[in-house]
Amino acid sequence: MTRWIALLRGVNVNGITIRSADLAELFRGLGCTDVRTVLASGNVVFTADDDRDPDDDALRAAVERALRDRFGYDAWIVLVPHDSLAAVLAGFPFASAADRHDYVVFASTDAALDDLLDGLEPDPAVEQVARGDGVVYWSCPKGSSTSTIVAKRAGAARFRQTTTTRNTNTLRKLL
Structure with a gap:
């Protein structure tokens, strides 16, 4: 199990509006657990069932595809391993x-x-x-x-x- 942060680009600006509840539902629909959205600017903390390498594009691509299909916009995200964020801030x-x-x-x-x-x-x-x-x-x-x-x-x-x-x-x- 790997804890991730998905940072969505361009959400709730320029006419692209996604409610936090809908965003969390999308991640749950992808099989993610412990899903938590933070603020209304496209930040999702979640757990994925498998241990993926941060450089593995499969998870990122799956989330982007789901966002495009569900919300109809050109979705791009950056995935950050949750356990690395404290070091980034420090x-x-x-x-x-x-x-x-x-x-x-x-x-x-x-x-x-x-x-x-x-x-x-x-x-x-x-x-x-x-x-x-x-x-x-x-x-x-x-x-x-x-x-x-x-x-x-x-x-x-x-x-x-x-x-x-x-x-x-x-x-x-x-x-």
Whole structure:
């Protein structure tokens, strides 16, 4: 039995609305147990009956296909082993501050994270970015999480299928 976190990209924005109860029902229908949704932004904690390798795309593909079939949108998710999330949060390299938002960018491949950072030169006085183990850490001023250099790059269409970003406050609720 493996505990997972499914991070859905683009849920409850841009006209794609999925109720938490419906999302949990979908995961249960896939045979998952201990299903828990967190907030209304596409976060699902669940247990799968088999012990899959985090790099195994079969589970991810099954969830994406079920989301497409049930809710009729181009669904993309990133799967994170639940037991690795505490280490991801503990590895956040920047000091938190009341006037900043702290984020973690997750990806379905390391190559996507490398591509995200390739040639990126953010102003360190505005935002901070660092590569972590399987993630990218990012901190920016409140109110600018869609307008900074990192935000614009992460929001580019080429990353839509492979990356998703979560605030560290949300991630703590997934533990």
